[in-house]
Amino acid sequence: MDMNEIKEIFFQECEEQLAELESGLLKLNDGDRDPETVNAVFRAVHSIKGGAGAFGLDDLVSFAHVFETTLDCVRSNRLDPGPEVLKVMLKSADVLADLTNAARDGGSVDEARSRQLIKELEALANGEVPQASAVAEPVAKAAPVVAAPVVNDEGFQPVAFSFDDFETDEPALMEMPTYEIVFKPKSDLYAKGNDATLLLRDLSRLGEMSIHCDMDALPTLDRLSPETAYFSWKVSLKTDKGEDAIRTVFEFAEWDCDLDVSLVSGDAAPAGEELPMQPVPFDLSILDDEPVGPIGVIEEEEQLAAQQEIRNAAVAAAGTASNVLQMAQSAARAPAEKSAGAAASAAAQSAAAQQAAASAATPTIRVDLDRVDRLINLVGELVINQAMLSQSVIENDANGTSSINMGLEELQQLTREIQDSVMAIRAQPVKPVFQRMSRIVREIADMTGKSVRLITEGENTEVDKTVIDKLAEPLTHMIRNAVDHGLETPEKRLAAGKSAEGTVRLTAKHRSGRIVIELADDGAGINREKVRQKAIDNDLIAADANLSDEEIDNLIFHAGFSTADKISDISGRGVGMDVVKRSIQALGGRINISSKPGHGSVFTMSLPLTLAVLDGMVVTVANQTLVVPLTAIVETLQPEAAAIHSFGSNQRLISIRNSFCPLVDVGRILNFRASQADPVEGVALLVESEGGGQRALMVDAIQGQRQVVIKSLEANYTHVPGIAAATILGDGRVALILDVDTIVAASRGQSLKPEMSLAAAG
Amino acid sequence: MKKRVLTVDDSRTIRNMLLVTLNNAGFETIQAEDGVEGLEVLEEANPDVIVTDINMPRLDGFGFIEGVRKNDRYRAVPILVLTTESDAEKKNRARQAGATGWIVKPFDPTKLIDAIERVTA
Numbered sequence: 001m002d003m004n005e006i007k008e009i010f011f012q013e014c015e016e017q018l019a020e021l022e023s024g025l026l027k028l029n030d031g032d033r034d035p036e037t038v039n040a041v042f043r044a045v046h047s048i049k050g051g052a053g054a055f056g057l058d059d060l061v062s063f064a065h066v067f068e069t070t071l072d073c074v075r076s077n078r079l080d081p082g083p084e085v086l087k088v089m090l091k092s093a094d095v096l097a098d099l100t101n102a103a104r105d106g107g108s109v110d111e112a113r114s115r116q117l118i119k120e121l122e123a124l125a126n127g128e129v130p131q132a133s134a135v136a137e138p139v140a141k142a143a144p145v146v147a148a149p150v151v152n153d154e155g156f157q158p159v160a161f162s163f164d165d166f167e168t169d170e171p172a173l174m175e176m177p178t179y180e181i182v183f184k185p186k187s188d189l190y191a192k193g194n195d196a197t198l199l200l201r202d203l204s205r206l207g208e209m210s211i212h213c214d215m216d217a218l219p220t221l222d223r224l225s226p227e228t229a230y231f232s233w234k235v236s237l238k239t240d241k242g243e244d245a246i247r248t249v250f251e252f253a254e255w256d257c258d259l260d261v262s263l264v265s266g267d268a269a270p271a272g273e274e275l276p277m278q279p280v281p282f283d284l285s286i287l288d289d290e291p292v293g294p295i296g297v298i299e300e301e302e303q304l305a306a307q308q309e310i311r312n313a314a315v316a317a318a319g320t321a322s323n324v325l326q327m328a329q330s331a332a333r334a335p336a337e338k339s340a341g342a343a344a345s346a347a348a349q350s351a352a353a354q355q356a357a358a359s360a361a362t363p364t365i366r367v368d369l370d371r372v373d374r375l376i377n378l379v380g381e382l383v384i385n386q387a388m389l390s391q392s393v394i395e396n397d398a399n400g401t402s403s404i405n406m407g408l409e410e411l412q413q414l415t416r417e418i419q420d421s422v423m424a425i426r427a428q429p430v431k432p433v434f435q436r437m438s439r440i441v442r443e444i445a446d447m448t449g450k451s452v453r454l455i456t457e458g459e460n461t462e463v464d465k466t467v468i469d470k471l472a473e474p475l476t477h478m479i480r481n482a483v484d485h486g487l488e489t490p491e492k493r494l495a496a497g498k499s500a501e502g503t504v505r506l507t508a509k510h511r512s513g514r515i516v517i518e519l520a521d522d523g524a525g526i527n528r529e530k531v532r533q534k535a536i537d538n539d540l541i542a543a544d545a546n547l548s549d550e551e552i553d554n555l556i557f558h559a560g561f562s563t564a565d566k567i568s569d570i571s572g573r574g575v576g577m578d579v580v581k582r583s584i585q586a587l588g589g590r591i592n593i594s595s596k597p598g599h600g601s602v603f604t605m606s607l608p609l610t611l612a613v614l615d616g617m618v619v620t621v622a623n624q625t626l627v628v629p630l631t632a633i634v635e636t637l638q639p640e641a642a643a644i645h646s647f648g649s650n651q652r653l654i655s656i657r658n659s660f661c662p663l664v665d666v667g668r669i670l671n672f673r674a675s676q677a678d679p680v681e682g683v684a685l686l687v688e689s690e691g692g693g694q695r696a697l698m699v700d701a702i703q704g705q706r707q708v709v710i711k712s713l714e715a716n717y718t719h720v721p722g723i724a725a726a727t728i729l730g731d732g733r734v735a736l737i738l739d740v741d742t743i744v745a746a747s748r749g750q751s752l753k754p755e756m757s758l759a760a761a762g
Numbered sequence: 763m764k765k766r767v768l769t770v771d772d773s774r775t776i777r778n779m780l781l782v783t784l785n786n787a788g789f790e791t792i793q794a795e796d797g798v799e800g801l802e803v804l805e806e807a808n809p810d811v812i813v814t815d816i817n818m819p820r821l822d823g824f825g826f827i828e829g830v831r832k833n834d835r836y837r838a839v840p841i842l843v844l845t846t847e848s849d850a851e852k853k854n855r856a857r858q859a860g861a862t863g864w865i866v867k868p869f870d871p872t873k874l875i876d877a878i879e880r881v882t883a
Contacts, residue, residue, distance in 0.1 A: 003782075010774075013775050039817075042817065050775075054868050191860035193838050194840070194862050198880065255857055583857045
């Protein structure tokens, strides 16, 4: 693994941390005061900063640092994360995301914005709560924030000395100064894993050194406590590295020792020595020896002392030795029961630990998406192959009772299960997309001066990754629309008796094998009069057209339709709801609006859970085999002659349980045949189109129902109106999958019809 | 024999950097993702030196260090704290918990190896 790969990992991790950050902040925004939430938010920024520092991404580090400092104030309860504070933090999270992206892809960030936010964050950390929301925070307690990036933080200085000029070289002296170092470790020094030997070794590397060990403190052996530090050392060191370098050697140890470093001018030793200096030639090679056993002079002295001590202790303990023996024996007698009990408790402990681990995070692995896709493709082929095999067995084994047939059924089930499991691998929660939306809402709310609250529900609803990836764009646009066009300005809202803050609610849920995403706002709703007028102006409808409310609402999905009086910066980017609708349809989805004047609008999208397979009804139309998505079909029925009513030039209706439903001849619409087929000869599929209206699709016969693997027609051939995709059937034939919504739209006699020609398409 | 280093850090980036740096420097590296896992693998890892982060989910660095020091076998193993924390309070807490020393981030391979060599024989 090289640095570039690690950097790639870093950016992946950043994305996760940013998502974590945002969801944490949003939780706080909702009043969550769980310290773990605050900790998670802090950790997210902290991790980004840590990694960014390693890669020298200074912009990212300095912003993250200020952000982190402010978050630390929240963490230590010095700053209350009220709405105004969180507003700044959410914006900061956005900037942090921008900086991360800029660091990865190049590109630039809005520097003015990030500078502004740095200021705001610093103000927060200094105890200034924005917009004077009266929160009595002791300013003095708040941590001061350093504006400049504090990357080089050598500032750990409990003793009165400074690392500030650590990097600067001491002025080179002609004569090497000699330092006298008195070093007296405390017991804690050893308890924390430091070792006097190693410290002295490091010291010796600074220059020429002589050393003396003071053993005066060593008590008589019976009073000696084996874990107490008794020795101290006096070192005379000739070095040009300066006092700071000496101090640095003791950096880790300075709290657990008495250290005195003094510069001895020239060779003259200071007068008034308490201890007689007995310079011992210091042999570095001894220290560098691997074995940790007796090292160097010092250790030998210690060893001697220790040996003596052990002897004494042995004598002193002789009286108690018999007791110890007895205890040992009794302990030896009962090892069996004991070990059994210990094993049981150990097992219980490890089970508990595992449970704890499981609740904390389900174990996951990361797999390259290509591998999953390859697997999905293979399973698709397997499904087709299995279908082919079934078909040929059925053809060759008419009675269908053989064991081959039974085995085949099992195979079919297994294939189905494998397919479902494989699809589940690629299924992911919609959470990341939803999280992105909260940023979009914030930005547009800022731009339009509206106050908006985004509520998301069902974030953990899972859907195929390919669907998620394609969901972001239409959703972004719809959110923009909802805030820009849907919600009113605070003044208007107040005037209408609503709260100044508008609400946009984004919901995801599973419904009958599809994912349904709802976007609801509590704005003014669709202005139908305006929409209608605009549609008439744009020649979309006749001036005297009689349209239901629902039909008027759905006009906004027409190309080039925008109801805002002036095209604003936000929604008017040349992308209308028609594009949204088309991208949803391209996903095999439907979109639908319902609106209540004064109360807001609800957009409902229904999407397939996967783009790879589809449950379809295989039908015959004019000797062609077609597949109709099962999700579109409400029911199927055999029309009776009495139920068919003709009207107009070429239109027919079918009466179903006392209501009329337009009859659509699929063969005619697709130009499979020139004249209408006799409905009584065929089967009617009652389908629900995205407008909510029902249509009866006429086909010649139903062959059966099966799961088909979707093969893109666009990728392999070209787009054909009325056809969504293709598939390969069990007998190896290619069947086209019907695009029900387009067919229904075409049946309304709308503009689609002229281009609706399979013959024309080839 | 290669020296064994146990690293405890929740950041995948830092874990990878530690792994590469330590392996290149000739150490044998065992990694854990948080304090809880660190304590779980401690016996098996049998480290000569431990490098740990402070801010971690489940069990932070302070708790982890305390846990290691409670284990008779490892109460004197050098523990280095990998930290971006500049304030004395954090380092003080780490020391009280029993940390041997610290490595100040941003992560710098030379600094890391230096620090490890300073606390190991």
